[in-house]
Amino acid sequence: MQLEALVGQFVVEIGVRQVWPFLGFCDNRPTPSTEVRFYFDAPFSTSEPDWWLTEGDPDAGLPHLLELNGMTVTAVERAEDRSLTIVFDDGDARLTVSGEPTAHTTGDVWWFGSAG
Incomplete structure (x- = not known):
């Protein structure tokens, strides 16, 4: 899936699978609607802006991710270093994922997966 395809989708799920936080997105434009998970490591x-989860228990980030629940993506900004920012609704709500892996990153820094 291309990142740009997230524009117009909305957050329907927030969680952690093993050690990877994720957001679940729903696209109601096709019939039937589709869902995808966006994982990050x-x-x-x-x-x-002053809060970053850099290491440790990914569950600690869930309260911060919950503020995005139900919001619709309006823009996706990707940098050359693979960092990205997903902008929601009014432009003030956003998720920024660093392009830098941590000491415990096992693969890519972010990826899409099945929602079920």
Whole structure:
């Protein structure tokens, strides 16, 4: 899936699978609707600019990710270093994922997976 395809989709799920936080997105435009999970394994931040989860228990980031629940993606900004920012609704809500792996990153810093 291309990142740009997230524009217009909305968050329907937030969680952690093993050690990887994820957001589940739903696209109601096709019939039937489709869902995809966006996993990340790198430091991340939400709309609170001074807050970053860099290492440790990914469950600690869930309260910050919950603020994105139900929000619709309006833009996706990807940098050359694979870092990215997903912008939601009014532009103030966002998820930023670093392009830098942590010492415990097992694969890519972010990827898409099945929602079920």
